[in-house]
Amino acid sequence: MDNSSGVLPVEQVKKSFYQESTNKYTGIGAWLLTKDHKRIGLMYMYAIISFFVVGAIIGLLMRLELLSPGGKLFSAQTYNSLFTLHGVIMIFLFIIPGIPAIFGNFFLPIQIGARDVAFPRLNLLSWYVYITGAILALTSLFLPGGPIDTGWTFYIPYSVRSGTNVSLALFAAFVLGFSSILTGINFVTTVHRLRGKGMTFFKMPLFVWATYATAWIQIIATPVIAITILLVIIERAFGVGIFDPALGGDPILFQHLFWIYSHPAVYIMILPAMGVVSEIIPTFSRRTIFGYKQIAYSSLAIAFIGYLVWGHHMFSSGQSDLSNMIFSLLTFLVALPSGVKIFNWVATMYKGSIDPQPPFLWVMSFIVLFSIGGLTGLVLGSLATDIHLTDTYFVVAHFHYVMFGGTGTIFIAAMHYWFPKMFGKMYNIKCANVAVVLYFIGFNMLYFPKFIMGYMGMPRRYYNYLPMYTPYQRISTYGSWILVGTIFFIIGYFVYAYYRGKKATSNPWGGVTLEWHIQSPPIMENFETLPVITHDPYDFSQLKEMKNE
Amino acid sequence: MSGNKHHIGYGTYVIVWIALLAFTAITVTIAGVSLGRYTLFIALLIAAIKSALVINIFMHIKFDEPIFKIFLALSGTTILIIFVLTFVDILYR
Numbered sequence A: 001m002d003n004s005s006g007v008l009p010v011e012q013v014k015k016s017f018y019q020e021s022t023n024k025y026t027g028i029g030a031w032l033l034t035k036d037h038k039r040i041g042l043m044y045m046y047a048i049i050s051f052f053v054v055g056a057i058i059g060l061l062m063r064l065e066l067l068s069p070g071g072k073l074f075s076a077q078t079y080n081s082l083f084t085l086h087g088v089i090m091i092f093l094f095i096i097p098g099i100p101a102i103f104g105n106f107f108l109p110i111q112i113g114a115r116d117v118a119f120p121r122l123n124l125l126s127w128y129v130y131i132t133g134a135i136l137a138l139t140s141l142f143l144p145g146g147p148i149d150t151g152w153t154f155y156i157p158y159s160v161r162s163g164t165n166v167s168l169a170l171f172a173a174f175v176l177g178f179s180s181i182l183t184g185i186n187f188v189t190t191v192h193r194l195r196g197k198g199m200t201f202f203k204m205p206l207f208v209w210a211t212y213a214t215a216w217i218q219i220i221a222t223p224v225i226a227i228t229i230l231l232v233i234i235e236r237a238f239g240v241g242i243f244d245p246a247l248g249g250d251p252i253l254f255q256h257l258f259w260i261y262s263h264p265a266v267y268i269m270i271l272p273a274m275g276v277v278s279e280i281i282p283t284f285s286r287r288t289i290f291g292y293k294q295i296a297y298s299s300l301a302i303a304f305i306g307y308l309v310w311g312h313h314m315f316s317s318g319q320s321d322l323s324n325m326i327f328s329l330l331t332f333l334v335a336l337p338s339g340v341k342i343f344n345w346v347a348t349m350y351k352g353s354i355d356p357q358p359p360f361l362w363v364m365s366f367i368v369l370f371s372i373g374g375l376t377g378l379v380l381g382s383l384a385t386d387i388h389l390t391d392t393y394f395v396v397a398h399f400h401y402v403m404f405g406g407t408g409t410i411f412i413a414a415m416h417y418w419f420p421k422m423f424g425k426m427y428n429i430k431c432a433n434v435a436v437v438l439y440f441i442g443f444n445m446l447y448f449p450k451f452i453m454g455y456m457g458m459p460r461r462y463y464n465y466l467p468m469y470t471p472y473q474r475i476s477t478y479g480s481w482i483l484v485g486t487i488f489f490i491i492g493y494f495v496y497a498y499y500r501g502k503k504a505t506s507n508p509w510g511g512v513t514l515e516w517h518i519q520s521p522p523i524m525e526n527f528e529t530l531p532v533i534t535h536d537p538y539d540f541s542q543l544k545e546m547k548n549e
Numbered sequence B: 001m002s003g004n005k006h007h008i009g010y011g012t013y014v015i016v017w018i019a020l021l022a023f024t025a026i027t028v029t030i031a032g033v034s035l036g037r038y039t040l041f042i043a044l045l046i047a048a049i050k051s052a053l054v055i056n057i058f059m060h061i062k063f064d065e066p067i068f069k070i071f072l073a074l075s076g077t078t079i080l081i082i083f084v085l086t087f088v089d090i091l092y093r
């Protein structure tokens, strides 16, 4: 970045956005009524992490129930509610909004050289819509009727018959969908309208590309689930007979509509994570990313093909054989762009001068866990093997490896990468290195035995099991203690760093995308004068100039 | 918006409105006639024509910047493919 770029010289420390308010209020009002994308990102962060902790504790409780056979801790009905809640919280409140709402909000405008998102007020509104949805979901737990027990997939006909508060919980998901759509519209507009001078599409960092592709899925796919949810509510209230087979409806149609959204939603979860990986790997390899355009295009390809594979969730539902074959074929296709990314990341590291700092180590564990998840996905994508494995623990293991091992791990990686920028403090590197090892061990202990149990025939969503599974269930439960313990440890050292940590420099990792050119934490509206972009996004020759800035 | 540059007369709006009403009438009438497996296709076809009219004329997309047309075309194509794939199940089940 040359001097004309107008990026703030790093030593010159200005008031950060924490010290300035976008409105006339200070204190809590400065947060709750803010229009600043960074504050909104942080408000999302506090909310989302809280829900994640709740979800994790429910997961822990389920594992406790499964420590030994016999179903001693909870009744079957309670277990049904627990896995439903766990699934709903983790999917709708944690993993779908997670990376875009927090890191997308905070860093997307900065990375393209903008002062804020295109619609700051809409951005705040989407936070309130999110919180409203979350409160509705919580309310559904305590009203008479009790917490829902349908599983997070709300399959018909049970979701019409269940006496629990299904309608309210569904309505909560409906509201949450709106928040997602609003964020998507905001990001697409921001990328099209607010890119800085010289920031052409192919100079954008890959995190922006990934968030952009995600935003499109959010806009196009989410309305489908909204309509579907409304139809189920109508079906419950008036018994119209759209889905309910007893009234002449088509229950498989529900599964189509549900997965037409929920499969692309899987890519809402993973694409932003892949974007974060494409940021972290070049920074810690000190090498420009290999195959920039291929990675950018593969995000778009994943976003598009992701629409066409939903039927692979329905191989045993009774849909037509022809559909099964077509969806199986398309499923194999979507593995290609994901493969393109993995190979490009590895090629980027090849002959780089690798600096194994914590964010990089988290990404390495991501590559292993996500690959296991992805490859077992192909096992499930083949018709013959799926018939044996569907609705067993194999599926539970598979989706935890992709969602948690993939997106969840990168969520933590992104925290480690951007924490110094967001808070201006550095966490303890040694603790972080220990955490990544413990996490990796705990994770595999918790979920790998589930592959084996699934293969042996252990069905998912059962509160009890045959004694033959005991050793595997034990290992899995011990793993959950290590894993959840590690998560609390991580939160602990972040909180400690927030209050007591050493001050972070503006560029602790030697990154070159725009956020590393500005001070930590950034000033209100990010840039003193808007930058003019002359370099490619991962051009590390800038580092020398940046030192002189 | 460049949509403002192109002024559409009230006459056009009225004609389009009448056309929409006519299509609605056809949909309702046809619902009573048994056309076998074509019923659904015809209903969908009419719905598609109606939305094309609304999007192009009432929502001014016809006179708007190309980028919006591209966005719409992309979304439209996605929906079309989704319909086709769903029908592969329904017709061959």
Ligand code: HEM
Binding pocket: A055, A056, A057, A059, A060, A062, A063, A083, A084, A086, A087, A088, A090, A091, A095, A150, A151, A152, A153, A396, A400, A403, A404, A408, A459, A460, A461, A462, A480, A483, A484
């Ligand atoms: C924090 C540690 C976690 C533990 C201990 C845990 C454990 C479990 C267990 C025991 C089940 C029920 C398996 C069954 O009986 O079928 C389950 C289901 C599930 N988990 Fe997790 N999990 C954790 C984290 C996550 C994360 C991070 C996500 C999402 C990103 C997630 C998403 C799900 C989903 C969607 C289900 C299926 C719910 C259903 O069947 O409706 N979990 N988990």
